[in-house]
Amino acid sequence: MRGSFASLYLACATIAAIAIGTPANAYRAPVEETRVALGDPINRSRDIAYETDLYCLTLAVYFEGGSTGETEEGQRHIANVVAARARANRQIWGGDKICDVVFYKRSKVCQFSFACLPVKRRTAIKGNAWRYSKQIARDELEGRSGLEDRLLRYYMNASLTPPKNACRFRKEFVPVVQAGRHEFFREASRAERRALEKAEHEECKKYEASLKKKKHAKSRKGAKDVKTAKGPKNNVAGAAAKKQPPKKVNVAKR
Incomplete structure (x- = not known):
């Protein structure tokens, strides 16, 4: 430890002496030289x-x-x-x-x-x-x-990709290789693109099924809302009818 402190002190003293003996406008305190003096090599490249x-x-x-x-x-x-x-x-x-x-x-x-x-x-x-x-x-x-x-410019992890995006990949890009969890694709030519768009892809089937499921759920919800909206009105009307007194019937005198 004493040797290290002695070396550090000597290096600092040397730099200070140079700075003192050199005109201020000519000396710019080079950080690189300081680091080298302290034993820190510089990678200039x-x-x-x-x-x-x-x-x-x-x-x-x-x-x-x-x-x-x-x-x-x-x-x-x-x-x-x-x-x-x-x-x-x-x-x-x-x-x-x-x-x-x-x-x-x-x-x-x-x-x-x-x-x-x-x-x-x-x-x-x-x-x-x-x-x-x-x-x-x-x-x-x-x-x-x-x-x-191999002109690979796209990739997809099918297990983590929503069906909509996965379907788009299948219809637009040509699969080239499966590497690990990802599948890698290249861009398709016009002829390849037409063939891909006509082909049946499992991801597209899943996406279409999800759209039908959402549409069915929405229609059921709409029907339920309409039924709920109609129900209370009918009940109120029925209750009001029960509360009303019977109407008097005028009988013509003979």
């Missing part, structure tokens, strides 16, 4: 743009799969979709920046659902899951994901 992309992509991988126990294969495909959208540089996905894609919102709807959560709920817990998602994001950015470009 930091790529801030890369680190920003890495952080945003890690967030997407973590919240879209890593924090919910998605498999490695599923997380790698999620990272691939996010990066592929940025490479495509399309305005409907947010442009060519990873962070812009991850946090893109249109008509109050977020491209990735976690981005619309309150800040507290989309603040990652920096544990093993975070580190694992970060490594997957780094592999994707540095070309080590091991995935070939």
